Amino acid sequence: MTVCAGGNENFSFAKSIGIGLIESSINLTELCLKEKPKSLLFIGSCGIYDKGEILGIYESSHVFNIEYSQISENFYTPTLNEIHFNSDVKNVSQETSYKINSSNYICQNTSAAKKLARFGLDFENMEVFSVFSVAKKFNIQAKCILCATNFCNENAHEDFLKNHKKAKEKLENYLKEHKYI
Numbered sequence: 001m002t003v004c005a006g007g008n009e010n011f012s013f014a015k016s017i018g019i020g021l022i023e024s025s026i027n028l029t030e031l032c033l034k035e036k037p038k039s040l041l042f043i044g045s046c047g048i049y050d051k052g053e054i055l056g057i058y059e060s061s062h063v064f065n066i067e068y069s070q071i072s073e074n075f076y077t078p079t080l081n082e083i084h085f086n087s088d089v090k091n092v093s094q095e096t097s098y099k100i101n102s103s104n105y106i107c108q109n110t111s112a113a114k115k116l117a118r119f120g121l122d123f124e125n126m127e128v129f130s131v132f133s134v135a136k137k138f139n140i141q142a143k144c145i146l147c148a149t150n151f152c153n154e155n156a157h158e159d160f161l162k163n164h165k166k167a168k169e170k171l172e173n174y175l176k177e178h179k180y181i
């Protein structure tokens with residue numbers, strides 16, 4: 001089953017599950033209970049912490065939920081914050097699995113983005129950790145395919161808006177070309 005956040009990130013061939021960690025996990029859980037999918041493919045946009053290309057396509061089966069507060073060393077969490085599925089991941093521009101981070105917030109600070117990158121994280125997307133959490137609960141394989149719209153800096157939102165339409169088009173073409181849809 002192919003899913004996406006929805007809102008301004010809708011696709012005709014994907015089921016919208018909601019924006020952010022909470023809404024997407026609740027709606028995807030309800031969807032999985034009804035439809036019992038064999039696998040989940042989450043598609044959407046992402047921000048780049050340090051290295052990557054705007055409008056680059058990135059596949060991953062390795063996600064995290066690392067809030068900036070955690071890497072500031074002032075907070076800790078007793079909850080699971082990493083999920084890695086062993087799946088056939090075809091990376092476009094490098095051979096390693098990208099590490100995608102989900103947070104309740106979108107990073108718009110270069111210094112914070114560099115810290116997250118030093119922590120080993122490559123990209124951010126608000127929903128993917130909740131998608132993988134639901135998949136793990138239902139014992140379903142999952143992966144994500146994301147198109148980068150911006151670097152995580154002071155221009156993050158403006159660049160996202162500027163590149164979003166093209167990112168959606170590029171993502172849809174990629175999915176067709178690689179026979180996901």
